[in-house]
Structures are given as structure tokens and as C-alpha cells.
Amino acid sequence: MPNNNTPHEKDLDETLALSHDGYLYIKNRMDKHKSDLFQTHLFGQEAICITGKEAAELFYDTEKFARSGAAPKRVQKTLTGENAIQGMDGEAHIHRKSLFMALTTDPNPRTLADLVTKEWEAAIPRWETAEKINLFDEGKLVLCKVACQWAGVPLLEAETKEYADDFAEMIDAFGAVGLRHWKGKTARTKTEKWIENIIDNLRAGRLKAPEDSALFMVANHKELNGNLLETNMAAKELMNLIRPIVAISTYITFMALALYEHSDYKDVLLNDSDAAHLFVQEVRRFYPFTPFVGAKVKKEFTWNGCEFKTGTLVILDVYGINHDSRIWEKPFEFQPERFRNWQYNPFEFIPHGGGDPANGHRCPGESITVEIMKATLQFLVNRIQYKVPDQDLSYDMTRIPTYPKSGFVLTNVISK
Numbered sequence: 001m002p003n004n005n006t007p008h009e010k011d012l013d014e015t016l017a018l019s020h021d022g023y024l025y026i027k028n029r030m031d032k033h034k035s036d037l038f039q040t041h042l043f044g045q046e047a048i049c050i051t052g053k054e055a056a057e058l059f060y061d062t063e064k065f066a067r068s069g070a071a072p073k074r075v076q077k078t079l080t081g082e083n084a085i086q087g088m089d090g091e092a093h094i095h096r097k098s099l100f101m102a103l104t105t106d107p108n109p110r111t112l113a114d115l116v117t118k119e120w121e122a123a124i125p126r127w128e129t130a131e132k133i134n135l136f137d138e139g140k141l142v143l144c145k146v147a148c149q150w151a152g153v154p155l156l157e158a159e160t161k162e163y164a165d166d167f168a169e170m171i172d173a174f175g176a177v178g179l180r181h182w183k184g185k186t187a188r189t190k191t192e193k194w195i196e197n198i199i200d201n202l203r204a205g206r207l208k209a210p211e212d213s214a215l216f217m218v219a220n221h222k223e224l225n226g227n228l229l230e231t232n233m234a235a236k237e238l239m240n241l242i243r244p245i246v247a248i249s250t251y252i253t254f255m256a257l258a259l260y261e262h263s264d265y266k267d268v269l270l271n272d273s274d275a276a277h278l279f280v281q282e283v284r285r286f287y288p289f290t291p292f293v294g295a296k297v298k299k300e301f302t303w304n305g306c307e308f309k310t311g312t313l314v315i316l317d318v319y320g321i322n323h324d325s326r327i328w329e330k331p332f333e334f335q336p337e338r339f340r341n342w343q344y345n346p347f348e349f350i351p352h353g354g355g356d357p358a359n360g361h362r363c364p365g366e367s368i369t370v371e372i373m374k375a376t377l378q379f380l381v382n383r384i385q386y387k388v389p390d391q392d393l394s395y396d397m398t399r400i401p402t403y404p405k406s407g408f409v410l411t412n413v414i415s416k
């Protein structure tokens, strides 16, 4: 039953409206209701959507919210893997998260960025002779190759495209129904088998990997009860490291678009060593990637006059908070300089979720993402010249996830 004083959408189920409005579903309704929350029905259940930095702080309070059972099964069966870290709570989650933190903090972001730079450099001769280059597709290949190399997962050159496409299909299935969902599910089933086999081989001593590699550390990680992860769960968690690295190709594509549309900023990038960081931050704030995140109310409480009953699905508006005019001046303008004197706040800038990654569900891969983007930006600005031919660079805000339709095509590439 709706709380009387809280705005609510009257449709019996708003799932169709969500797929119609995409990234702007929550923001449009918040603007209409002039509120930081509204009640609705999504995925066949009552839900409360929330926005604003206070909402983000509330959402990441683990006393109030739990993740178990929050993500729809269709998302678990494609994007994340069933019952993996994203749906864990309490001590078990913090313990599993420590494995991810160890693999995503220093020196890993720099190591990965250096590997990516090497691959971009190696691609120059081929790009110079190619008629055209699709940056989104190239990004997926490079990132899949680098992620597997870094993780200690053996991958033959001839297999790279196949697995890069599989990881990309899992990512593309988020928010999808029909064919895209089916492709993501099929890709996940196949990839889990591939990685399970590699973990079995490592555990049986048939395969070697460095002790600080993701493969070795995930395969040897012990749960709180002292047991190793089951092979299938270890495969899912290793994929929870490789797949999101492949996903960075979406940001790389948006970054190339930003560079094209804001070419006046190139001079700043060439002359100011801090500017690459500002540019990457603004790409992550401005362009749509994660639309929202969900959790379930753990213990009943009241917020802004609305009762949050135990078990209710609550959805935090990630895209909306990154475009909230109370936090960001002219949020729909691309302005890297806004980050020059920006004071860090873990609940205002949340493309990777909010709060503290070690103690909550915030993404552990934020530094990896930033370093890989910075390395790629440096390559695009300082190492090559290229032309951007006519193409459809628009992106569909109703498609989740979205990216420039043409994938960003380059021609006439010359090394500088």
C-alpha cells in the first residue's frame, strides 16, 4: 500500500515505462513530483525510487539495506552471475570483498593501464593501413586480452574475439529482454564453463599462475568457514573481475566522442598534466552507463515521511544523482573544469556507486577504470592523429546500456 504523503506512480506495473524512459525513468518522475522519492511497481513488486546525495548516503547504510534477493534473476543470469558478490551481505560480503580489494588496488590499476598502453601502441601500424577502425570493437578486444593476461587466464590470440564478444554480450544483456537477454545468458553459461575448467586445472596443478594473479588468488580464496570457493562460484567471481574491465570500452567510446565534440579542450589536455584526470571524471559523470542500483529494506524505518517496510525493493538513481542540479552546476553541460577544485564526497559522484568500496557494495574497480581511461586518452591525444568520418554518433537514452550507435569510427590514422 502506498504511503499517503509520498508521490506514487499509479500504473499497476511500471516496468514497461522503465524500458520506455530508460536512463531518465527516475529523474523524469522526480522532476514531475518535485520530490526525492516516489513509490512505484517494478518487476512485479512494490518499489521505492530515491535520489539525491542524502538518498545515496541512506542507501549505502548496511544497517538499513541488504542486497540478497534485490537483483532480478534475469540480471544475475547474464551480467553478474547468480548469488555472486553483488547479492551478498554482512561479514560474508566484507570477507569476499577483501579479495576484490586486494586485486583492484595498487599496483593493479597502473599495471593494467600499462598493458593497455602497450596494446594501443602495438595497434598503430594496423590502424594506419586500415580503411577504418571501430573504437568500441577495438576496445573490447584490447581490454579482454589485457584483462585475461593480467588475471593469469590463458587466452589464445585466435580466441580473443570470441570471448571479448561473450563478455560484451553479458554486459549488453543488462536491461534487455528477448534476443539480447538470450545472447547474454548463453554467453555466460559458456564462459562460466571455460573459466571453471581453468580453475580446476590450476587447483589440480595442471596449470600455473603467479601467486599475486587474480586466477591464483580467486582459486585459493577461502570463505569464512575455511573452505575454498566452489569451482562455479570461483569462476563467477573471476569473471566479475574480467567482464567489467571489458566494459570500460563503453567509457573509452564515450571519451572519444567527448574529445570530438569538445575538441577545444585538446589544448588544455596537451598543456596541463592535471587535465586528463578532470576529463576522465567528467566523462564518467556526464555519459550514461549504470542507470541505477537496487537493494531491499533490511529493517523498517521512515525517511522523508515515507515508511520503508522490510523487504521493499529500493532503487537508487545513479544517473540522476550524477545530473542533480543541486550538486552539479549546469549538469547537462560537459565541463571537465568542474572537477578542478572538486571536494571529494562519496555520495555525490556515483558512477561506480557510493560509500566505501571496502565496507559496502561500491565498485572496487574505480581506480582501474580511471587509469585505463587516462592511458587511452593520452594515446588518443598524444600518439595518433585521425579523422572522424560522417557516422551516427547519437546514443539512445532508452537503451540500457547505451553507447554511440556507430561505435566511434576513425579513419586516416597516422602516428604522431
Ligand code: HEM
Binding pocket: 085, 086, 087, 097, 100, 104, 240, 241, 242, 244, 245, 247, 248, 249, 251, 289, 290, 293, 351, 352, 353, 354, 360, 361, 362, 363, 364, 365, 366, 368, 369
Ligand atoms: C566500466 C566501468 C565500471 C563501471 C561504470 C562500474 C560500475 C559499478 C557499479 C555501479 C557497481 C554497483 C555498486 C553498488 O551495487 O552499489 C559496481 C560493482 C562492482 N564492480 Fe564495477 N564498474 C566498472 C568497472 C569495474 C572494474 C574495472 C571492476 C574490477 C576489475 C569492477 C568490479 C566490480 C565488482 C566486483 C562489483 C561488485 C561489488 C560488490 O557488490 O561489493 N567494476 N560497479
